[in-house]
Amino acid sequence: MHRTLTEAVRAGVEQHPDRLAFVYLHEDGRTTRPEELTYAELDRRARLVAARLRQESRGDPARPVLLLHPPTLEFVTAFLGCFYAGRTAIPAPLPDEPGERLARVGGILKDARVGAVLTQPAHRQALAAWLAAAGEHDVVCLAPEDDGSDPGPWRAPDTRPDDIAFLQYSSGSTSDPKGVMVTHANLAANEEAIHRSMLTGPGVVTGSWLPLYHDMGLIGMTLHPLWMGGTSVQMSPVSFIKQPHRWLRMIHDYRVEGTASPDFGYELCARRTTEEQAEGLDLSCLRVALNGAEPVRATTLRTFADRFAAHGLRREALFPCYGLAENTLLASAGDTTSVHVELDVDVHHLEQHELRPAVAGRPSRTLVGCGRPAGSEVLIADPTTREALAGGRVGEIWLRGPSVARGYWNRPRATDACFRAETADGRPGYLRTGDLGALVDGELYVTGRIKEMLIHHGRNLYPQDIEQAVQESGPALRRGGGAVFTVGDDQRERSYVVVVQEVRPGPGGDLDLPGLAASVQSVLSRRFQLPAAGVVLVRPGAVRKTTSGKTRRTLMRRLFLDGALPVLHQRLEQPLAALVTAPDAPAPHPAPLAAPGR
Incomplete structure (x- = not known):
């Protein structure tokens, strides 16, 4: 080495x-x-x-x-x-x-x-x-x-x-x-x-x-x-x-063995690659296709594998993994010789921070396994008590090993809090990732982010579950273009769930925005028992993402409260609407930096 x-x-x-x-x-x-x-x-x-x-x-x-x-x-x-x-x-x-x-x-x-x-x-x-x-x-x-x-x-x-x-x-x-x-x-x-x-x-x-x-x-x-x-x-x-098919053409032309993308990249490629564009593709060279950004969806993996199986893509090549910058990159990964693992769990127990097998007739969620530890020790800990949790219990993912970075530049307090964690029984030197997950038979399942968890009437709801349910309810609701968060009202001592969702016109070009907003509220009430949620419909591209494709829900919450979203239509209860700041006149942007003549 x-x-x-x-x-x-x-x-x-x-x-x-x-x-x-x-x-x-x-x-x-x-x-x-x-x-x-x-x-x-x-x-x-x-x-x-x-x-x-x-x-x-x-x-x-x-x-x-x-x-x-x-x-x-x-x-x-x-x-x-x-x-x-x-x-x-x-x-x-x-x-x-x-x-x-x-x-x-x-x-x-x-x-x-x-x-x-x-x-x-x-x-x-x-x-x-x-x-x-x-x-x-x-x-x-x-x-x-x-x-x-x-x-x-x-x-x-x-x-x-x-x-x-x-x-x-x-x-x-x-x-x-x-x-x-x-x-x-x-x-x-x-x-x-x-x-x-x-x-x-x-x-x-x-x-x-x-x-x-x-x-x-x-x-x-x-x-x-x-x-x-x-x-x-x-x-x-x-x-x-x-042109998403260019990625596949690259793999074909250069006999690429390993590639990587957030989940949305695989979904986009499967949806937008035409039969004409896929003609003649040979993807049999691809051994590993990493999918490493939250969330990794089982439906995306199946759709991508089915779409390009006729072009030599092996289902085993799809490779869910987990990593973060604080661990340099990779923390856990699957097996290149077998198909990834999926686990159907009961939603009620998931809301109580426990993974239990799904029960017929009750709501369930399919989790994708992100493999086993890769060069790092993985521990699931209670984020409050710092106690190590048994298999199947959901807690904060802690890491320890040679890939864990030294800390944050010029931020000693944040470094101590994040990189110097100690378990309740005195084991030191862990990295607190801020991610939630569980280990089942040695396989890591990542369920969400601590800071983005929605706590509503004693229930722990995952925003990505709500976002997915909304987007699957109609073709005008753009896949990957949603952000769900809560807004607190201190005077009334209550919180509101808000859905910001991108919409795109259908073949005719027109959209029934009030009808779409009502249908979203119906999904939230029927699937998640959230009858008073706010719905904000926005243009494509309005939902902010990180460079890895993760939804910036905290930023979207701030933009919503500041009245800074490009709203097409919204349905908000009056107490919730009163919490939103009226938008000021737009400030001039600073000049961009670009090459001459660009």
């Missing part, structure tokens, strides 16, 4: 310099155009970035380097260049849109006390102006020009396994993003856990459309092939959303 990613890449350069390390598929009309990078060329470009970082005399070299690139090969060379220079990298999205993304990157800039920004030449001027406007005059903005020359011999930095390799800013489904400190040792341990779980071999080929700055896209689909001396094939998320 290599000690660091840099060692793994340098071994690849020596052993197979002409092997493809990366292929990036650029959009080219309705097709794609490949850009390729060999191990030798990757090494040369990374040495160029490292040399530029070392030549820059301004700023503190101990401060992290923020990477702001579009999802192309330049991001990969910049990331590896930071490793070559012994600098701590921060992968982040290029803030080329006004509003939320710009605010997020600005928050990362200040929270991490960034010392330098790496970007492409086309974006340098706009980013330098943004830094100046933000008062970050001591942050250097670098855009190394590649003239094709060799920067000279590489001098290995004095990197220790416990040094921080990069900061992975969490996607923030329930809170403000925090920088997870991933050490070189953490990364090595998790790459080995992925290797053992996925049974990847030397020269493995992976391919995905996931963002390169997200943990699954970065560690699983971009860095793991480098760890194994293999090849990573990438396309942008936008390219996938426009």
Whole structure:
């Protein structure tokens, strides 16, 4: 096993310099155009970035380097260049849109006390102006020009396994993003856990459309092939959303063995890929298709497997797993040689935090097993008493092992609370994930998030169950486009359940919005005994998601109360409507950062 990613890449350069390390598929009309990078060329470009970082005399070299690139090969060379220079990298999205993304990157800039920004030449001027406007005059903005020359011999930095390799800013489904400190040792341990779980071999080929700055896209689909001396094939998320079948065509063309996506990606691909687009596809090469974002739906796995079985897709390839940035990435995974496990449980007992087999004639829920521990110890604990719970009991998922990151950057209190948990009987050193789940016969079942649980009249309701029931009740209610949360009314000492749901017009283009809202309330009353729930219908794209596809329910609750949702129609009881702030006139957006002429 290599000690660091840099060692793994340098071994690849020596052993197979002409092997493809990366292929990036650029959009080219309705097709794609490949850009390729060999191990030798990757090494040369990374040495160029490292040399530029070392030549820059301004700023503190101990401060992290923020990477702001579009999802192309330049991001990969910049990331590896930071490793070559012994600098701590921060992968982040290029803030080329006004509003939320710009605010997020600005928050990362200040929270991490960034010392330098790496970007492409086309974006340098706009980013330098943004830094100046933000008062970050001591942050250097670098855009190394590649003239094709060799920067000279590489001098290995004095990197220790416990040094921080990069900061992975969490996607923030329930809170403000925090920088997870991933050490070189953490990364090595998790790459080995992925290797053992996925049974990847030397020269493995992976391919995905996931963002390169997200943990699954970065560690699983971009860095793991480098760890194994293999090849990573990438396309942008936008390219996938426009034409989902491009993902399948990538797998076919490059004989991809491993891929990954949140649940919604599989659902979208199965629903929108036409027979004409699927013609001639051979997916028999695909051994592992990771599905690792909450929730993993049994119906999605079945639909995707059935849709593409005729094209060589093996049902065993669909690979539910569980992971999070605080554990570097992977925490549990299934078996590549057998079909994933499903468990039908009784809803009443699930609401009481217990998994019991479903009973005929009573409401049930199908849970998808996320495999067994992968390089980490998994413990289910009562989040209040910290007592370890027996199998079948639902509690907070705690992790312990070499993949658990060092903590949150510059947040000692949050680090102690999250990364230094101790059980009631005195076992220390656990990571509190904030996720709910249970172990049954060694299999991990993830049921939801503690902060998003709906407590209504003594019942513990999972928002994803309500969202799914609503979306399955009619074709105009967009799959994956809902957010359910509660709003408290202190004066009346009661809470209201609110459903925000995206709608899309049918073939005729018209929608009966009042009728749709009434039908949603009927579903909530009939299925969940929630007769006074509020319903807000919005346009497609209004429900906010993290980079991994998780619904940002906490943010949606805040937007609802602030009157900031693009409402098409809503049904709210008067006491609930009174809690919503009347929207002010929209504030002007800050100017986006983009390449000239974009």
